[in-house]
Amino acid sequence: MIDLNVLRENTDQVKKSLKNRGYELDVDFFHQLEQQRKDIQIKTQEIQQERNNLSKQIGILKAKGDDTEKIMQQVASISARTKDYEIQLQEVQQKLNNFLLNIPNLPHNSVPVGSNEKSNLLLKKIGDIPKFNFDVKDHVDLGNTLGLDFETATKISGSRFVFMKHDIARLHRAIGQFMIDTHVEKHNYIECYTPFLVNSESLLGTGQLPKFGHDLFLTKKTDNENLYLIPTSEVSLTNSVRDEILEEDSLPIRLTALTPCFRSEAGSYGRDTRGMIRQHQFDKVEMVQITKPEHSYKALDEMLSHAENILQALELPYQVVTLSSGDMGFAAAKTYDIEVWIPSQNQYREISSISNCEDFQARRLKSRYKNADGKNILVHTLNGSGLAVGRALVAIMENNQNAHGEVIIPKVLSKYMNGNKIITKAK
RNA sequence: GGAGAGCUGGCCGAGUGGUCGAAGGCACUUCCCUGCUAAGGAAGCAUACGGGUUUAAACCUGUAUCGAGGGUUCGAAUCCCUCGCUCUCCGCCA
Numbered sequence: 125m126i127d128l129n130v131l132r133e134n135t136d137q138v139k140k141s142l143k144n145r146g147y148e149l150d151v152d153f154f155h156q157l158e159q160q161r162k163d164i165q166i167k168t169q170e171i172q173q174e175r176n177n178l179s180k181q182i183g184i185l186k187a188k189g190d191d192t193e194k195i196m197q198q199v200a201s202i203s204a205r206t207k208d209y210e211i212q213l214q215e216v217q218q219k220l221n222n223f224l225l226n227i228p229n230l231p232h233n234s235v236p237v238g239s240n241e242k243s244n245l246l247l248k249k250i251g252d253i254p255k256f257n258f259d260v261k262d263h264v265d266l267g268n269t270l271g272l273d274f275e276t277a278t279k280i281s282g283s284r285f286v287f288m289k290h291d292i293a294r295l296h297r298a299i300g301q302f303m304i305d306t307h308v309e310k311h312n313y314i315e316c317y318t319p320f321l322v323n324s325e326s327l328l329g330t331g332q333l334p335k336f337g338h339d340l341f342l343t344k345k346t347d348n349e350n351l352y353l354i355p356t357s358e359v360s361l362t363n364s365v366r367d368e369i370l371e372e373d374s375l376p377i378r379l380t381a382l383t384p385c386f387r388s389e390a391g392s393y394g395r396d397t398r399g400m401i402r403q404h405q406f407d408k409v410e411m412v413q414i415t416k417p418e419h420s421y422k423a424l425d426e427m428l429s430h431a432e433n434i435l436q437a438l439e440l441p442y443q444v445v446t447l448s449s450g451d452m453g454f455a456a457a458k459t460y461d462i463e464v465w466i467p468s469q470n471q472y473r474e475i476s477s478i479s480n481c482e483d484f485q486a487r488r489l490k491s492r493y494k495n496a497d498g499k500n501i502l503v504h505t506l507n508g509s510g511l512a513v514g515r516a517l518v519a520i521m522e523n524n525q526n527a528h529g530e531v532i533i534p535k536v537l538s539k540y541m542n543g544n545k546i547i548t549k550a551k
Numbered sequence: 552g553g554a555g556a557g558c559u560g561g562c563c564g565a566g567u568g569g570u571c572g573a574a575g576g577c578a579c580u581u582c583c584c585u586g587c588u589a590a591g592g593a594a595g596c597a598u599a600c601g602g603g604u605u606u607a608a609a610c611c612u613g614u615a616u617c618g619a620g621g622g623u624u625c626g627a628a629u630c631c632c633u634c635g636c637u638c639u640c641c642g643c644c645a
Contacts (some may be wrong), residue, residue, distance in 0.1 A: 183569030206609040
């Protein structure tokens with residue numbers, strides 16, 4: 125949620141900034157709502173004050189044993205009107221709130237302006253693209269004999285799922301283990317295990333709701349209550365500080381978790397339908413940091429390096445881009461994407477997305493810390509994949525394949541694979 | 552699933568219809584005192600959103616908030632209803 129005061133005072137600037145990311149701010153509607161709110165709020169508060177004062181007098185008179193009949197009648201008529209105003213106020217405040225909840229974050233001024241991914245800024249390319257003296261297979265063909273089973277997954281669940289067996293299943297697990305171990309042991313994150321089902325308040329807090337409910341899986345808890353499957357553990361990790369006033373010296377908080385993520389992919393029919401690039405369920409190691417405002421951009425760069433360390437350890441070629449204003453997610457003020465080389469597609473594909481949300485989520489979450497002056501300051505929240513496990517598996521399989529359709533296990537994963545160095549055909 | 556108890560400010564905790572946004576304590580901040588490793592004294596100390604005012608901070612003032620939502624009432628932390636959560640006992644269970 126953007127700052128209401130900023131929106132009031134710099135409306136034109138905000139509108140311009142939002143236009144860069146493809147959001148058209150309805151200024152007239154906003155002013156109209158604000159005016160309404162103001163009028164109703166002032167009237168409501170006036171009448172509440174009157175009622176409260178008179179009611180208080182009744183108490184005083186009664187204590188003295190005086191007659192209160194007349195004044196009680198007077199208040200009764202006021203009370204009836206109060207109710208109407210209170211309802212009106214509630215309605216207009218809800219409208220205003222809804223308006224605010226649907227506005228995306230403002231891009232940081234270092235973000236390249238552009239309407240889509242074509243304007244993303246290439247920061248660096250690391251690692252050499254492998255050359256093969258045979259026809260490369262994609263991970264689906266390789267996986268056929270190694271244990272990636274899409275047909276069984278389709279039978280039991282439908283499209284966009286995978287059933288893994290044998291050493292591929294183990295490699296998949298090894299990748300996740302290695303990533304989270306690295307973040308805990310080398311990057312100073314706290315390992316977390318979180319719920320995969322969360323309430324709507326949590327999704328509102330991180331910004332998936334109210335706008336992007338169509339991408340979420342919804343489950344029924346009771347007749348009155350629903351729970352959502354997390355689309356990323358950013359939701360459960362970041363919401364751990366919802367409604368909290370944190371100690372200043374507890375910051376920064378660094379959290380990481382390896383969890384499945386669930387996405388309905390409602391808007392992407394026909395895209396990446398082959399293989400496991402885009403699934404309804406995939407594992408991801410997530411990094412989350414909660415920082416003081418003045419430290420968040422330093423933390424963003426740190427988190428980028430944390431994710432890069434994983435790719436370098438896995439010896440996968442990748443590039444880093446800064447997303448343009450039009451390509452960023454709803455809550456982000458600045459985002460780096462890391463894209464890993466996928467030989468069969470002859471291109472780099474996103475494997476990590478690292479964002480600074482500044483105070484956009486914190487405002488929704490009411491996550492603050494108390495500073496030395498005793499003031500409550502909204503924290504900054506950051507999140508990043510470190511990394512997507514499924515896509516890492518794809519990248520490893522394809523980049524490390526040999527002419528026999530086997531996959532060389534990255535050195536750092538060997539210890540998670542019972543010391544093995546290669547994955548050969550499953551029996 | 553059954554029975555019972557509870558949910559109050561950063562924390563603990565008093566408060567069962569009327570100057571209660573809420574005693575007291577802890578923690579914290581500032582000041583005072585004491586020649587000493589700690590004790591005593593004074594004051595301040597919830598959040599959100601309005602209005603006034605100011606260069607601004609501060610300040611003044613109003614409204615709302617005592618798990619959430621609804622109801623009764625002139626008036627609700629206090630009474631009633633629904634829901635959520637926590638705890639204890641029983642049952643079931645990985």
